[in-house]
Amino acid sequence: MAYIRSKTEELTGYQASGTFRPSVDLGCDFVMVYGIDDTMPERIRQYREKGYVIHLMTGIAWGEYQDYLDGKWDGRKHWDEGQVERNGAGVNHGVTVPYMVPTVAFSDYLTQRLKIAVDAGVEAIHMEEPEFWDRSGYSEGFKREYEIYYKEPWRPQHEDLDVRYKSAKLKAHLYCRAIDRVSAALKEYAKVKYGKDLRFYVPTHSLLNYTQWKIMSPEAALIGISSVDGYIAQIWTGTSREANVYDGIYKERTFETAYLEYGVMQELVKGTGRRMWFLNDPIEDLAGYTWENYRYNYVKTATASLLHPYIWHYEICPWPHRVFEEKYPKLQPRIAEKIEDGVEIEESKMIPQDYATLLSGMFQLFGDMEQADFSFEGVDANIGIFMSDSGLFQRTFPDGIVTGESIEGRLRRAMHKNSGNAVDEGEAKALMEEIQADESKMKDFVQSAAFPQFFGLSMPLLKYGLPVKPVQLDNVRRFAGYLDDSCFLILSYEYIKPEAPDVNASLVSWVRTGGTLLYMGDGSDPFHGIASWWRQSGYENPAQHLFELADMERNPEDGCYPVGKGKIYVWNLLPARICLSGELAREYRELVRGALKACEIDWQYRNDLTLHRGPYIISAVMDESVNEEPKRFEGLFADMLENDYRIIGYKEIGPDENTILFDFSKIAGEEFRVIGTSARVEKAEPSESGIRFRLKTADNIRAFLRVRLPRPVSRVSGTDEDGNPVSVSMEWEERTRTLLVSYDSHAKAVEVTAQWV
Known part of the structure; x- marks a missing residue:
């Protein structure tokens, strides 16, 4: 049944470094507990107790690995394995956090540290962002690797084309080797010690973004590592707003870039049987933007991700603590500062309530994207x-x-x-x-x-x-x-x-x-x-x-x-x-x-990309196109970008606008179906007198549920998991035979009972 599923399907998840709190109880399937510090086992326990499937995520290129760098792990200091630029400056993710040259010793260190996560019972491990910067390649650690691999003296990569190409190719190879070594060792450890089939994934930016940002990383090469089970396509506003030139104009084109980014990542799993999650981020790593800007770009990237129907797994939000507990915009003295370093200003404010509710609805919508029936309007060819x-x-x-x-x-x-x-x-x-x-x-x-x-x-x-x-x-x-x-x-x-x-x-x-x-x-x-x-x-x-x-x-x-x-x-x-x-x-x-x-393909110029995906219509109208005509839809729809999933008979979007619609003509014979919800629907139990839902969403959300029912409803009532009454509003919409209920969530499960007329 749409939207009602077991969390073991792992369709949706997020990564979090903080402890569990009601604000991040987002109703997804799994949580990637981030980092391998001393608090990791306790954080795993907290999220597991709340019913989430537990994965572990940490960085393979950088992290709080001071015990390795300072020599406490094996008695040898490893600071010379940090990435270094031509001028001798370190390439760092933080003052004392260098991007690493992934040596054999570093791979063995990560393997040993990650065994703690296996011992804690995680189902999967994600090693994220294997990144070797193009501008780096001058450290002693890299020089050693160059001479071992090519069997010739190291030369500076700025000297000629051959050494530039060879250095860059080696950088990607070193991370391929590290991933292969770590994943195989951990899988063996889990199998031998626990008889368990541990899964291993690589969250990585798209090949398009890494090419733009000049970061060497194995992309298609990851397909050759048999112990890798899949990937997360780390695509969000921060990658997709990187500007490009079209018609002589240099500007951000977030939707179009995101569409292409998700497209190239889809190719990593084509025909392999491996898993791909598409990431969406409600904000981004730079804290200086307004909520309005974050929301505008989030809708762009989310729409772009849904236009790739062969993928139906999603990371719904990285770092939800920063989305639902922080204020923006923040002052950032340097554009490269991490988001946590921003300073609140007079204009800073918490996430607007309507955006928080929209996000909660999108988080649930992503769980209903396995749709076998899909087609593009216009040209529908590869x-x-x-x-x-x-x-x-x-x-x-x-x-x-x-x-x-x-x-x-x-x-x-x-x-x-x-x-x-x-x-x-x-x-x-x-x-x-x-x-x-x-x-x-x-x-x-x-x-x-x-x-x-x-x-x-x-x-x-x-x-x-x-x-x-x-x-x-x-x-x-x-x-x-x-x-x-x-x-x-x-x-x-x-x-x-x-x-x-x-x-x-x-x-x-x-x-x-x-x-x-x-x-x-x-x-x-x-x-x-x-x-x-x-x-x-x-x-x-x-x-x-x-x-x-x-x-x-x-x-x-x-x-x-x-x-x-x-x-x-x-x-x-x-x-x-x-x-x-x-x-x-x-x-x-x-x-x-x-x-x-x-080739007998009739391409009629149009200013939109529109995909019919099961009962959903996903559409984006682009500016800088053949014309500025709006795109019009007529029928009977629920507007999925409205918090109450408003029922409409007509929708029009203009250039640089998007829409996601639920098309009721696609479910003409269905008597019961969840149309849209900003709360996870854990149960739906019909009876002779009515129907009862068990709903759960995060704290401080106005929860909405629109559901198609076989009969009208006369009244609804609600009770939370502690037995306290909950005020629930209702509306019946006769054309679609849908009930809309809403209530204020306080991160507790709510039983909503509706009685038939």
Whole structure:
């Protein structure tokens, strides 16, 4: 029955470092108790007593690991294993908390510490954020690892392309090794000592975000670790508001970026049988924003996450204590300060009641997303843009490739939204024109967080209603038939590289059986020149090998080339240039639309993405699109973004707006169904005289339940778990045969009894 389930399904959960309190009794399935300090066993006990399935989460790249650093664990100090920048500065998460080089000794230390959690009876362990910063790589610990791995003397990564690429690749490998070592050892420990099958997960940012932020991390490579059972896609406002350039304008595009981030993470579990939770955060790590800003962006990311119907597990909220117990906005003297370091100001206030209730409803809604029946309006086909872990390895050019002053500061000042800067429109436009005309500035733009090579390919399509998704190039050689459900794919080796020749062989094989590939690129990426399999085989870049396998010239002109039953389109253009020019974006869109038409896919430009997912309609209307027309829905709906799940016959949303609707036409034959609730429905027991619900939600929430019933209700009453009466309001809605009840929650279970008319 919708919404009524066992917590052992683990559909929804959150991570928390604090002790249990009524404010965080959010009615999800499991809790990831965070950290392995001395308080961990007691925190596990508290949450378990409240009925939650217990997991353990801690950081694999950083944490309060002073006993290891100071030598108390094994008698040897390990401070030289902290990540270090070129200038000798440490890369730290806090004053005494360095990001680590994950050595074998560090992996063994984490394993030993985490055995305490296994002894405490946790069902699963999450090792989060395996992060090695691109700008680091100069510590003694990393130098040792470099020399062991490559069997050659360490060299500074800023010296040339080869050492830059090799250093970055090693950074991701070291965390892959650490995860493999820790997960296998802990699983063995749990099995031998307790006869228990411990599960192991990796919460990680998306490949898209790590590529933007220049953080080396294993992403698709995690698929090769058999002891990893799944992942959490750590996507939220803080990652998705990273600005990009579209039509020459540099600004935040939270919804579109989040949609692409969730999309690439979906690929980590495709065809593997592993678990993926999508994270949503009601606020973010930076404390200086208003509640209004947090809510605006939360709706964007939540909507984006629901537009990926193959995932139906969610981390509903990281750090709920900070959401429901802290005041915002806070003053942050430095933008990099952690949220806990913010200082309250006169404008600071607790979470607004209506937002708290909305969140409580969303937390329950996420538990009803396993819907087998789904379809997109408009184009409903698998159309992808390739990404790869290798894109992480070429995010920064070594010295000498970018000359002159960096454009980073000017680019940030040109940011059009939420930057805190007054944007000079003329100066911003001039900068974009300079980037187009100057090769050095273009390369600096390419290595910026705007990541224009990817967004140049994705944003012009997504903005016009094509539900394009990132596709993992690495998986082409891992899984036979990985591309079988794709009809049209876009590839550029200007920002990623194929690991081996068989990647190209698989792509050409897919084309020959009927696929259509669009290749974009002008061969200008300096990383084409690294020591590589294509260079050893006599090719200037990997695209030449791809084309030759397809019986084409190595350097084909722009155009369409038949290859077996399929086609390869070629456009010799650097994708980043599409970001800067509305005319190029239009030309690119028309090329894709024509290619899709040849595949018998009719892409009609539209300004929305709309998914029908079971009885739910999830829709986002985008700005900067083909027009500013609103999206209209007619029928009989419950508005899931209204706290009372208001019944409506018509809904209209305009550009930059979202909606989630419950469509009653999809449940025409059902007599009983929970439509929406901001309290967990633990029981529903009908009888001859009425129906009784057992509801539970956090403290200080106005709880709402809308439920479809076979008969009208005359009156309702409520009693809490201590036997005290609870004032319950009710409304009967005849068109939908739904009862709406509401009451003020005080973190106690409430029995609501409704009597039939």
